[in-house]
Amino acid sequence: MTESNNGKEKKVIFSALKPTGDLTIGNYIGALKNMVALTEDYDCYYAVADLHSLTVENVPADLRRRSYDFLAFFVAIGLDPDKCTLFLQSHVPAHAELAWVLNCYTLFGEARRMTQFKDKSKKAPENVNVGLFAYPTLMAADILLYQADLVPIGKDQQQHLELARTIAERFNNRYSPTFVVPEGFYPKTGAKIYSLLDPTAKMGKTDDNTAGTIFLLDDEDTVMRKFKRAVTDSGNEIKFAADKPGISNLLTIYSIFSGKSVREAEVEFAGSDYATFKTRVGECVVEYFKPIRKKYFEIISDKGYLNELMKKGAEKAARTAYRTLSKVYRKVGLVPAP
Ligand code: TYM
Numbered sequence: 001m002t003e004s005n006n007g008k009e010k011k012v013i014f015s016a017l018k019p020t021g022d023l024t025i026g027n028y029i030g031a032l033k034n035m036v037a038l039t040e041d042y043d044c045y046y047a048v049a050d051l052h053s054l055t056v057e058n059v060p061a062d063l064r065r066r067s068y069d070f071l072a073f074f075v076a077i078g079l080d081p082d083k084c085t086l087f088l089q090s091h092v093p094a095h096a097e098l099a100w101v102l103n104c105y106t107l108f109g110e111a112r113r114m115t116q117f118k119d120k121s122k123k124a125p126e127n128v129n130v131g132l133f134a135y136p137t138l139m140a141a142d143i144l145l146y147q148a149d150l151v152p153i154g155k156d157q158q159q160h161l162e163l164a165r166t167i168a169e170r171f172n173n174r175y176s177p178t179f180v181v182p183e184g185f186y187p188k189t190g191a192k193i194y195s196l197l198d199p200t201a202k203m204g205k206t207d208d209n210t211a212g213t214i215f216l217l218d219d220e221d222t223v224m225r226k227f228k229r230a231v232t233d234s235g236n237e238i239k240f241a242a243d244k245p246g247i248s249n250l251l252t253i254y255s256i257f258s259g260k261s262v263r264e265a266e267v268e269f270a271g272s273d274y275a276t277f278k279t280r281v282g283e284c285v286v287e288y289f290k291p292i293r294k295k296y297f298e299i300i301s302d303k304g305y306l307n308e309l310m311k312k313g314a315e316k317a318a319r320t321a322y323r324t325l326s327k328v329y330r331k332v333g334l335v336p337a338p
Helices: 025-036 060-076 094-103 109-114 115-123 128-145 153-172 220-228 245-258 261-267 274-300 303-332
Strands: 012-017 042-047 085-088 150-152 183-185
Touching: 012 025, 012 128, 025 085, 025 150, 025 245, 042 060, 060 085, 060 274, 060 303, 094 128, 094 303, 109 128, 109 153, 109 183, 115 128, 115 153, 128 153, 128 303, 153 183, 220 274, 245 261, 245 274, 274 303
Parallel strands: 012 042, 012 150, 042 085, 150 183
Antiparallel strands: none
16 A cells, blocks of 8 residues: 555546446447456446436436446446446435535536537537536546546547546645546547447437447347448548548457457458458457357346345445545535534
8 A cells, every 4th residue: 555546455447337328339449348457457436327317318217227237238248246346326325415516616617618518418409407517527526436546438538537637636736635636548449439320420329320339239130230331431442541431430340349450450351342341340249249248138137136236336335435525525614414
């Protein structure tokens, strides 16, 4: 244990995924894969960010199903519940409590600049709610409660992470060192995976046209069909290039799931046509997820196991979270409940 480590034995990782829409290969490449890779050497807290889901419209039954689903996928991709803490955000009330405090240390102008807030406001102008505006302060609370050193995320969350850093630094300067200032941890390849139908737009869980998104729940035929219909570029060369966003996106996806570099993939497909290439990418993704999907189906049918897991996870998370929260309450001048 060293001072520079904030009194912790191991460095801490936090990340979360929001259960609006089913998990995609974008989520896997951007965040989940790194979340698994980091479990050996770090103290990891991984949450299903169900409170964040309330910022957009949801069918309550779908939100409940997805919360279980995400947890089942956490385990299926290889997150060992004995080695890391897996839980639902709403089961640890400290998240909402710290978010309130952080709201009071975040400037209106800072929250208004968030591009996701602007994008989502445009997408649903009839539901620009206060929660959507305060979304990044809840996310900051998630991270700061656990004194996280590293946050594995995709590129689209970078601006939120930067705001979390700003809030932490502001609080630390105003009072005394309280929060670890977290760093983002991005994949070297695939920090932003694009839609198969529009390779200039992010592949999203809630895209209007699901044909551009590969969901982890998609069966083999669906995955193959979506890849075969993926938009490609003019020309016929299989090359990673700025003027070939469709092919570059597919090469990135292939590289991740084949374990080959993009350069190796280019060599492998030199002289192939687009149709052959797209079929191979699809097959590679199907192969990769076969064991994961098998495990997922075993786990999702066992609600008892998942309930037990989320209970244990929330208890452990709450112990850490309340240590930070009580420190914060004390520093800002709230009287501890006698
Ligand atoms: P969410 O649920 O939209 O996405 C979950 C993770 O997947 C990454 N991601 C992608 N990466 C690459 N390419 C894509 N097309 C792609 N789409 C999504 C995201 O960057 C993210 O890492 N606000 C967060 C959830 C959250 C959170 C947190 C994350 C709540 N609290 C604290 C980190 C720390 C969100 O909505 O991610």
